[in-house]
Amino acid sequence: MFKSPQEVTRVTSIGAGPIGGGWAAHFLARGYDVTAYLHSEAEILAFRTILDTAWISLTDLGLAQEASLDRLTIETDLRKAVEGAEFIQESAPERLELKQDLYQQFDELVPKDVVICSSTSGLMMTDIQAKCSTPERTVIGHPFNPPYLLPLVEIIGGKRTSPEAVAWAGEFYEVAGKAPLMMKKEIPGFVATRLQEALWREALHMVANGEATPEDIDIALMNGPAPRMMAQGQCMAFHVACGEGGMATNLDQFGPALKLPWTRLEAPELSQELRDRMVDGCNDIAGDKHFADMAAQRDKEIVALINALKAARS
Amino acid sequence: MFKSPQEVTRVTSIGAGPIGGGWAAHFLARGYDVTAYLHSEAEILAFRTILDTAWISLTDLGLAQEASLDRLTIETDLRKAVEGAEFIQESAPERLELKQDLYQQFDELVPKDVVICSSTSGLMMTDIQAKCSTPERTVIGHPFNPPYLLPLVEIIGGKRTSPEAVAWAGEFYEVAGKAPLMMKKEIPGFVATRLQEALWREALHMVANGEATPEDIDIALMNGPAPRMMAQGQCMAFHVACGEGGMATNLDQFGPALKLPWTRLEAPELSQELRDRMVDGCNDIAGDKHFADMAAQRDKEIVALINALKAARS
Numbered sequence: 059m060f061k062s063p064q065e066v067t068r069v070t071s072i073g074a075g076p077i078g079g080g081w082a083a084h085f086l087a088r089g090y091d092v093t094a095y096l097h098s099e100a101e102i103l104a105f106r107t108i109l110d111t112a113w114i115s116l117t118d119l120g121l122a123q124e125a126s127l128d129r130l131t132i133e134t135d136l137r138k139a140v141e142g143a144e145f146i147q148e149s150a151p152e153r154l155e156l157k158q159d160l161y162q163q164f165d166e167l168v169p170k171d172v173v174i175c176s177s178t179s180g181l182m183m184t185d186i187q188a189k190c191s192t193p194e195r196t197v198i199g200h201p202f203n204p205p206y207l208l209p210l211v212e213i214i215g216g217k218r219t220s221p222e223a224v225a226w227a228g229e230f231y232e233v234a235g236k237a238p239l240m241m242k243k244e245i246p247g248f249v250a251t252r253l254q255e256a257l258w259r260e261a262l263h264m265v266a267n268g269e270a271t272p273e274d275i276d277i278a279l280m281n282g283p284a285p286r287m288m289a290q291g292q293c294m295a296f297h298v299a300c301g302e303g304g305m306a307t308n309l310d311q312f313g314p315a316l317k318l319p320w321t322r323l324e325a326p327e328l329s330q331e332l333r334d335r336m337v338d339g340c341n342d343i344a345g346d347k348h349f350a351d352m353a354a355q356r357d358k359e360i361v362a363l364i365n366a367l368k369a370a371r372s
Numbered sequence: 373m374f375k376s377p378q379e380v381t382r383v384t385s386i387g388a389g390p391i392g393g394g395w396a397a398h399f400l401a402r403g404y405d406v407t408a409y410l411h412s413e414a415e416i417l418a419f420r421t422i423l424d425t426a427w428i429s430l431t432d433l434g435l436a437q438e439a440s441l442d443r444l445t446i447e448t449d450l451r452k453a454v455e456g457a458e459f460i461q462e463s464a465p466e467r468l469e470l471k472q473d474l475y476q477q478f479d480e481l482v483p484k485d486v487v488i489c490s491s492t493s494g495l496m497m498t499d500i501q502a503k504c505s506t507p508e509r510t511v512i513g514h515p516f517n518p519p520y521l522l523p524l525v526e527i528i529g530g531k532r533t534s535p536e537a538v539a540w541a542g543e544f545y546e547v548a549g550k551a552p553l554m555m556k557k558e559i560p561g562f563v564a565t566r567l568q569e570a571l572w573r574e575a576l577h578m579v580a581n582g583e584a585t586p587e588d589i590d591i592a593l594m595n596g597p598a599p600r601m602m603a604q605g606q607c608m609a610f611h612v613a614c615g616e617g618g619m620a621t622n623l624d625q626f627g628p629a630l631k632l633p634w635t636r637l638e639a640p641e642l643s644q645e646l647r648d649r650m651v652d653g654c655n656d657i658a659g660d661k662h663f664a665d666m667a668a669q670r671d672k673e674i675v676a677l678i679n680a681l682k683a684a685r686s
Contacts, residue, residue, distance in 0.1 A: 284602035343586065
């Protein structure tokens with residue numbers, strides 16, 4: 059039904075803000091023909107500035123061979139903007155009614171075999187597609203800001219989205235150079251933002267209680283968890299930090315610490331089932347890699363990251 | 373009273389585990405004479421392995437001119453181990469009674485003008501120093517694992533610690549090449565671990581509820597928040613992401629989102645005082661730097677980090 063993700067050459071990015079502009083820049087850098095839909099011509103200048111800024115970084119990251127800013131078309135007429143599009147990334151303002159209206163227009167303007175992904179960070183696709191007559195091809199494709207730099211895209215459909223469209227979106231983003239995360243459930247905040255939000259709320263509590271300043275929070279993160287979290291996620295960081303015993307040792311030994319007041323967020327009950335999901339999950343990621351090799355690779359990566367940051371700051 | 377931090381040349385690291393071994397490696401790499409206290413000779417082999425592993429990374433990060441593994445002495449007699457030490461880093465097992473006994477021995481063995489820092493991640497210095505007759509010079513100096521790679525050291529005294537000793541520890545760690553964080557209050561989990569723990573508990577909730585797998589958690593973190601959090605902490609990330617308006621725009625615009633179920637942790641009330649602390653804190657960090665320059669520097673750093681990680685993995 060859908061065109062093969064590998065054959066897509068023409069995408070439309072809806073929205074003139076940092077997310078819409080960032081997406082346009084990303085797709086241009088990957089060598090696509092990009093049409094950008096802006097609400098009005100008054101937005102062109104700001105949009106161009108976002109693009110020019112992003113292009114500096116995208117060039118340093120490495121452009122696709124055919125990539126060119128000349129392959130951008132700007133339209134302020136929605137009908138023209140989506141004409142011929144083989145994929146649409148929608149980054150309109152975060153207002154439900156506005157998005158619902160927009161998706162009703164897509165019903166008319168966009169062939170049913172074109173997948174439309176929304177960048178929304180706060181809305182659910184089930185709600186966005188509520189008034190839509192072609193909901194099957196509408197998916198969430200939530201980037202992380204700045205979208206031209208950070209690879210993550212969180213993908214989930216609404217109640218009326220077809221599983222094929224969700225799978226297609228995951229494959230397409232992968233082809234387009236992103237790191238897709240196929241979500242298991244449609245939940246507020248998705249995965250990355252929920253994790254970040256928990257950390258952020260704890261930070262706000264600490265500042266509210268005079269336990270830390272914003273500067274303390276940032277020093278702590280930049281020099282502590284962040285470099286390790288970029289080399290390994292939090293699960294594998296704990297898995298590898300515990301040596302041969304891995305996540306099983308972590309949970310069996312530090313499980314009781316989940317009851318300690320180390321944050322204002324109460325931990326879930328560490329049931330046998332949760333323990334096994336964590337342990338099995340880490341073992342799956344590790345595959346046949348040995349602990350010592352994973353620790354050595356972690357160290358190599360952290361060293362590379364620290365040295366790179368030092369160089370970028372000097 | 374205390375020797376100038378710049379004049380310290382001789383430190384003792386207590387403990388044979390990854391933290392004690394990591395500290396010994398760090399101080400050796402910074403060019404100090406290091407005596408390591410191990411509980412028994414049976415620990416020597418494992419301790420040497422930690423050191424050799426750390427040395428690979430420390431060499432890549434850049435050794436101090438005089439740095440040498442030959443400047444390490446291993447002792448299993450505590451009296452000899454602390455003899456002549458100008459600073460002591462204690463990384464004994466995390467058992468309160470054991471640490472209390474140890475600090476009582478320090479009363480006898482270590483001159484009062486030598487600062488002793490504990491690596492503890494779960495205990496409070498007020499409790500560790502409870503039975504101590506020389507508590508004034510005992511401080512928490514909590515590293516982040518692996519301590520030979522991650523720069524963060526969180527510093528806080530107990531109720532009977534002198535402010536001079538706390539200040540001295542901060543200055544000493546700075547001289548010794550670490551990123552000290554002077555904590556405002558003695559709280560469980562300190563700053564970095566609290567933030568990480570909030571994120572970790574949200575992750576466990578998500579896995580418990582079938583909302584994400586451990587692999588999803590790690591993909592989300594590594595490709596989303598982590599690279600940005602290494603270049604900027606979470607406060608400055610939000611400050612700069614909001615453009616000219618900075619943290620004020622973030623809180624005024626997204627404040628209501630703090631009530632949304634984007635994590636299981638309830639946010640604090642966004643009082644005028646909390647808002648001002650966040651805004652003033654970010655403005656202090658930013659100083660006279662302009663938004664566009666900070667955004668450009670963020671992008672430059674994220675590009676460098678992504679490219680460095682790619683190179684380290686290929």
